[in-house]
Amino acid sequence: MGAVVEWKIGDVWTQKEPFYLPVGEEIQLFEAAAAGRLPVMLKGPTGCGKTRFLEYMAYRLRRPLVTVACHEDLTTADLVGRYLLKGEETVWVDGPLTTAVKRGAICYLDEVVEARKDTIVVIHPLTDDRRFLPLEKKGEVIKAPDTFMLVISYNPGYQTILKDLKQSTKQRFVALEFDFPPADYETEIVRREAGINSDVAAKLVKVAGKMRTLKNRGLEEGVSTRLVIYAATLVKHGIEMLEAIKTAMIKPITDDQVIQKSLEEIAATLLAEG
């Protein structure tokens, strides 16, 4: 199969290679899982690069990528498809999961734990050795081609007893764990994405790194690489560095005025150190 250049349901595909800096064995492990037709779970915090990694792997494996952002009201029908009334007839319309199975694509269920239980259970037969998708409403079963691959994301920091995947679901995936990239990698990413010089990027990454050590001491979650890129973008458009950090890296993640203040002081000190 050659490069796929069309737009697909739930995602955008381009011919350009997505930028991704590998940190560990994640590429080899993903390729082994793809070769062995194993479903994959991407574990890690918000905004650490899970989605980008998957875009990169889809490009590398030359497979279409279908992304579905899961949420509480996502139903099986939203994933699998439904009958719609067209004029005087009812017509079946495939959902993104069915489309992905038919095309042998990678189907990415982002934050799958948010979905309703029925949505999660519908993927079970796709994740054991039978690898088929039952379309119960149509009374049909479709077999997944070898290139079809199911990937889910999962943020361990969010899970509660009430909202967690069941073991009978978890035990259907191999798991790749992600974290924020090392400082030099992250600097390179911020430099490229925001289009600023390395020096500014390095300073922002240094501030972000310091802030992440405060997680669980007042901050619910570490500042994401995405927010560092936002700060860099503001700097590029003429905003001064400390102001950019406050606007993009501090105020979005906490409402607590005292914590905001102390984060600003940490940032000011680090920027002064140079």
Place this chain on the structure above:
Amino acid sequence: MGAVVEWKIGDVWTQKEPFYLPVGEEIQLFEAAAAGRLPVMLKGPTGCGKTRFLEYMAYRLRRPLVTVACHEDLTTADLVGRYLLKGEETVWVDGPLTTAVKRGAICYLDEVVEARKDTIVVIHPLTDDRRFLPLEKKGEVIKAPDTFMLVISYNPGYQTILKDLKQSTKQRFVALEFDFPPADYETEIVRREAGINSDVAAKLVKVAGKMRTLKNRGLEEGVSTRLVIYAATLVKHGIEMLEAIKTAMIKPITDDQVIQKSLEEIAATLLAEG
């Protein structure tokens, strides 16, 4: 793009420049975010001017503004669109978010935290570098033009553990923080909006300022600039000042008779000093 003079879904657009008095760097920061195509979160208490600021920025940037007041029952379909039965056919009707994306408008989701989770998740792909809106029901994806901008409002005073934005949503926005304007600014605003003289406006603003210091000591939230303008409007239509303050600035915000009494005394004293 020239000035937009039409009425739009969910909001009103006029050729007249909305009146807005800037307090800090908010205009520069918003313009940098617009230039860098970053989503923006407006944080601040009720009635401190967030909506007015946005109307002003939309006018200044010459972009259409689509406002959606979010609430508990707002569904993805309300935002994105749905199929409707027209005569014998089903016809797709764009929702306000889809309209805003197609026109490259500013889409303002007011009090977004009130919306259902699925509504909040549907904006995720619009807030990362992919900037597209999936229309899952249609099996389509639309790419946002550069002028499209997503803005949400968020009142930190309201959030509870049960009803808060997820970090994976928060970390997709740069945040501008708003508070009630300084006394002289607010006096000017009240004078203009209610059409009364500066002296009356200044007295009402002085009373409002004093009342706001009582927040968390019996008052759930400070009195908004809007209510000060209401009081001024009553005065303009012949109501005496203390009566106007009671009717527009005290009784709407608290049911507690004791607190009402003591606020009235504070107001009477300040007016007497006047």
Place this chain on the structure above:
Amino acid sequence: MGAVVEWKIGDVWTQKEPFYLPVGEEIQLFEAAAAGRLPVMLKGPTGCGKTRFLEYMAYRLRRPLVTVACHEDLTTADLVGRYLLKGEETVWVDGPLTTAVKRGAICYLDEVVEARKDTIVVIHPLTDDRRFLPLEKKGEVIKAPDTFMLVISYNPGYQTILKDLKQSTKQRFVALEFDFPPADYETEIVRREAGINSDVAAKLVKVAGKMRTLKNRGLEEGVSTRLVIYAATLVKHGIEMLEAIKTAMIKPITDDQVIQKSLEEIAATLLAEG
């Protein structure tokens, strides 16, 4: 605009001036709010005359009055309108709020706090200086004429943390506070409404007044003027006074046998004093 003599959605309009005895400044304040196009909140206990006051003001201002009794299942569509299937077509049918906006009427949302959150939020754009009503389902916006006025009622005795208006809603209204009328006023009201002599009316009002002092000491809420009129009506149709008080003023408001007994004794004593 002349007198409106038609029947309207959700309410009844007559050419006859409704009987209303003003107690304080409420008429002047309401007229100032109407002149300044401010939304009004009527605060006060059950059955103290809020609805009657509004009928009187509507007559006085010569504006149509549209009343909506709010409840838990009232949806935005119930207020704003919906598409209905008529034969082979879907036809839009305006709801009472839309009708009121189009006609420049007073729209009265009785016990608005009972409505669902979406219903409450839909009135926001009508209550700030934009004064428009978005018909999201139609993709239309209608601007309210100057005579349109939004009035809500609110009973402070009922509110709980779970069921209260948000500050961002409360701070959109000026508030008029109502209580049971003074004894001589209430006697006159009961005399007129039930068609009995002043003496009987005065005695019943005296009993009611005494009972109201017991609120919060066993009685959830004071006996309403309506129930006093009911008692007077029973007397007029041949029921003896104490029996009428028991049937119309005591048994409807409490199930507690001990409290019922002691209220009967209080009533018997007051009637004996008579």
Place this chain on the structure above:
Amino acid sequence: MGAVVEWKIGDVWTQKEPFYLPVGEEIQLFEAAAAGRLPVMLKGPTGCGKTRFLEYMAYRLRRPLVTVACHEDLTTADLVGRYLLKGEETVWVDGPLTTAVKRGAICYLDEVVEARKDTIVVIHPLTDDRRFLPLEKKGEVIKAPDTFMLVISYNPGYQTILKDLKQSTKQRFVALEFDFPPADYETEIVRREAGINSDVAAKLVKVAGKMRTLKNRGLEEGVSTRLVIYAATLVKHGIEMLEAIKTAMIKPITDDQVIQKSLEEIAATLLAEG
């Protein structure tokens, strides 16, 4: 209006006078309420004769009677009416409340507190001096004729904080209180209804009376007159008295084996006393 001999929605009407033995002033009070066009609330425990009283009054006043058994899922549409698809048209079908208003009937909402809040609120305009029923879906208002009367039943023993009528609803009714009839009255009722001799009836009533004194000491509610009639019916069809009491008056009201045993012993002792 003459005797009504047709079958009506939600109830059965016959030409025969229903059997009712008055206990207190209830007939005079009901007639005064009917004359004064006041809504009536019947308060009292399960099976003490509220429904029968109302059938009797309807016959006595020569008004049709429409009964609705309320429950948790009863909607406004169930009461008021709805549009139904008939062939290619939608046709409005009146609900029982609308039918009752149009015919000037007595509308009886049995156990109204069970209904959803919207159902309860819809009766408000019928219960004040406006006396009209808004058909919101049709955009119509119908005025109740003088003979229309609204009656609700209410069992004080059941109400909890979560499920009670609001004061703003309660204060719209005069209240008649019912209890189990005195022993000689109840004996006469049981004799007539079950068709047995007075001696058997008297014994069963004596046992029931004793059991009712045990309410709140293990028994949730006293045994109803209906169950006494059931026991008498079993006796009439050949079952021995103690067995009939166990089957009809003890086992239906409690699952507790110990309480069942002691009730049987009480019954055996009383029967032996003769």
Place this chain on the structure above:
Amino acid sequence: MGAVVEWKIGDVWTQKEPFYLPVGEEIQLFEAAAAGRLPVMLKGPTGCGKTRFLEYMAYRLRRPLVTVACHEDLTTADLVGRYLLKGEETVWVDGPLTTAVKRGAICYLDEVVEARKDTIVVIHPLTDDRRFLPLEKKGEVIKAPDTFMLVISYNPGYQTILKDLKQSTKQRFVALEFDFPPADYETEIVRREAGINSDVAAKLVKVAGKMRTLKNRGLEEGVSTRLVIYAATLVKHGIEMLEAIKTAMIKPITDDQVIQKSLEEIAATLLAEG
């Protein structure tokens, strides 16, 4: 009316007399209730023969039997009937309760407490002396013929405060109480139903009897006669006795390994005793 030989909604009817061994007065009591047109409640644990008793009584009384297994989502419409779209028309389709009323059948609502409240309330008018079924959606009322009989089942062991019948429902039924049959009766039942010899049946019944004494000491409910028949069936198909008891009488009713073990030892000991 002769023997009914057709298949009916919700149940199966045969010409063969169902096998039932009476334990007490239940047949006489049921016949008296049928003669007196009284509704009947069958109380007792799972699988003790309530359904079989009713099949026997239906055969004996020569009345059709309509059985409805109640559950949380059973609606009034499921019981009473609904309009269905057939081609271009809407056609009313009777539910099982309506069918039973029309045919003068016995209608059996199995585990009625599981049904939604509206379903339970709909039977009220059928259970007092009016004996009619309101079809509210059709605006019709149907009167039950004398042979119509309503029977419900009720398992006292299951009821909780949240899920119990209201007294106003309970007090509409005479109650027959069931328990597991005496050992010799149960042996005969097992022998007949599974087609094995009396010796095997007696041993299994002995084990079951011992296990039932352990109820509330670790076992939620006693082992049903049905499971004893299952064990006998396994023995008949070549499984050894202890294995059959483990598979059919122990593992289905408890997940606790310790309790399973001790039950197995009890069974082994009793079998060894012979």
Place this chain on the structure above:
Amino acid sequence: MGAVVEWKIGDVWTQKEPFYLPVGEEIQLFEAAAAGRLPVMLKGPTGCGKTRFLEYMAYRLRRPLVTVACHEDLTTADLVGRYLLKGEETVWVDGPLTTAVKRGAICYLDEVVEARKDTIVVIHPLTDDRRFLPLEKKGEVIKAPDTFMLVISYNPGYQTILKDLKQSTKQRFVALEFDFPPADYETEIVRREAGINSDVAAKLVKVAGKMRTLKNRGLEEGVSTRLVIYAATLVKHGIEMLEAIKTAMIKPITDDQVIQKSLEEIAATLLAEG
């Protein structure tokens, strides 16, 4: 009936004999249950081979197999069938349970406890001696042929008080209990399924065995055979053993970093031992 070679609703059927290694008496017990027409409950932890056992038995008994993965939103209609609009007609479409009954297939309801209560109750008449399926919506009853067999799965480790089968459901099944296979059996299974040599398989099984002993000491559930096969698959595609264990056997089942670490050390030690 010969071998069934078609694809069936909800499952895949092939002519090839599924690979299954029996551990105890499960095959004999299942055959006795099939001969005696008894419903079967398969009890056991996630991924221990229950589904595979059933595929094997279906092949062995030469009966079609219809599998339904149950979930919270599975309705009776999903199981039994529903009316669908086709062109201008409504057409009944059988659900998987109805299909299974009609064909005399084995119907497997996987994790039945997840289904809604109505779904569970609908199988009751199929699991007693009546063996019929009521199609209430059609007003039809279909009798199950002798080869029809109902099988459910049930994981005792998951059940909570809120989510458990009722005794009246449990007592309708004989129960077969499953656990992870003995080491030599599991090694053979892993070798075959992943296509690796016995030595690697044995090592992975040894690690899995050790990990399972840690259940309830930090691990919610033991690692399934499926995950061991996943690890073996990664090894086959070039991933080193410890990395494969971490990715497939450790990270999917726990988010706790400390437990992950100690499991890795256990695995490293066992692999070093050889």
